[in-house]
Amino acid sequence: MKNVTILRAVTVAVVLLNGSQLKGAYEQVVMGDNPFAYYRFGESKVTDMVRDEMGNHNGSFRNNPVVGVVGPIIAEPDDTAVHFNRGQSNYVQLTTLGDYGRRLFQGFSVEFWLKSDNGTTANQAIMGSNNPRSTTAFIVDVANHTAGELRLYFRDQDYSRYELRFYSGGGNPQMFDDTWHHIVYCFDPTVSLVQDCVSLYLDAQQEAVSSTTLAGGTPDSFSDFVYPMILAGWNNRGTIQNFLDGSLDEVAFYTRPLSAEEVASHYNAAIPEPTTILLLALGGLALTRKRRA
Numbered sequence: 001m002k003n004v005t006i007l008r009a010v011t012v013a014v015v016l017l018n019g020s021q022l023k024g025a026y027e028q029v030v031m032g033d034n035p036f037a038y039y040r041f042g043e044s045k046v047t048d049m050v051r052d053e054m055g056n057h058n059g060s061f062r063n064n065p066v067v068g069v070v071g072p073i074i075a076e077p078d079d080t081a082v083h084f085n086r087g088q089s090n091y092v093q094l095t096t097l098g099d100y101g102r103r104l105f106q107g108f109s110v111e112f113w114l115k116s117d118n119g120t121t122a123n124q125a126i127m128g129s130n131n132p133r134s135t136t137a138f139i140v141d142v143a144n145h146t147a148g149e150l151r152l153y154f155r156d157q158d159y160s161r162y163e164l165r166f167y168s169g170g171g172n173p174q175m176f177d178d179t180w181h182h183i184v185y186c187f188d189p190t191v192s193l194v195q196d197c198v199s200l201y202l203d204a205q206q207e208a209v210s211s212t213t214l215a216g217g218t219p220d221s222f223s224d225f226v227y228p229m230i231l232a233g234w235n236n237r238g239t240i241q242n243f244l245d246g247s248l249d250e251v252a253f254y255t256r257p258l259s260a261e262e263v264a265s266h267y268n269a270a271i272p273e274p275t276t277i278l279l280l281a282l283g284g285l286a287l288t289r290k291r292r293a
């Protein structure tokens with residue numbers, strides 16, 4: 001665990017010294033991996049459109065979540081995030097994400113940053129959309145079956161479904177500690193062993209799964225989402241529910257599994273190694289002295 005408070009202070013100093021040297025570093029790395037949709041939460045007003053950096057699936061804030069809170073991207077000191085209050089039913093409504101649903105079979109990744117101190121209230125969704133009857137569904141949620149649990153649940157058209165749970169009691173790190181964590185789920189359908197086809201990366205470290213449920217074979221035949229995808233809640237066949245207590249940032253959907261190296265490159269772009277920051281700081285100081293001389 002890096003000391004992010006010190007890193008943030010040093011990074012602010014470095015950016016002040018070096019101008020915009022680090023600005024946009026994280027965004028550039030994410031965009032370089034061609035997300036299907038990407039939400040930076042840079043909005044300054046809750047009435048602003050929720051911008052999709054890829055331009056196709058802008059969303060809207062509902063019930064007044066708190067925009068403009070300090071985000072996780074140390075390398076971009078101006079980075080902002082959004083805080084959601086479950087008691088106020090705060091959420092973000094996206095679109096039905098076009099053909100993203102039907103393309104789940106080719107593999108996917110979903111990436112986000114989460115800051116929460118509430119892993120105990122059951123059934124808090126980070127995102128989700130559930131089609132009519134028991135067909136295509138895609139849900140990431142908190143504490144569905146046990147406290148401190150992060151779950152991915154996805155289901156196809158004929159009720160093939162796979163559910164993976166990660167929680168500290170099952171051997172995973174505690175992630176509901178009120179600090180920012182980088183979380184990426186990747187589904188790779190080319191991996192023959194179903195238990196190896198989904199990876200969870202927490203702060204760029206691949207985590208062993210705590211428990212799984214597989215029923216009806218590996219999900220492989222999806223359709224597009226019927227109801228708009230929701231962030232900080234989920235869309236249960238038209239009813240928005242299971243709201244989140246916590247902050248989210250930099251939510252990205254991809255149509256392929258990211259590699260471990262790509263996941264690490266995103267994390268490292270957000271939170272540069274101390275040596276990188278130090279070198280930049282020294283470079284900045286040297287530059288400042290030259291200018292003064």
Ligand SMILES: [Ca+2]
Binds near residue numbers: 041250
């Ligand atoms: Ca952000």
Ligand SMILES: [Ca+2]
Binds near residue numbers: 216218220221
């Ligand atoms: Ca199936």
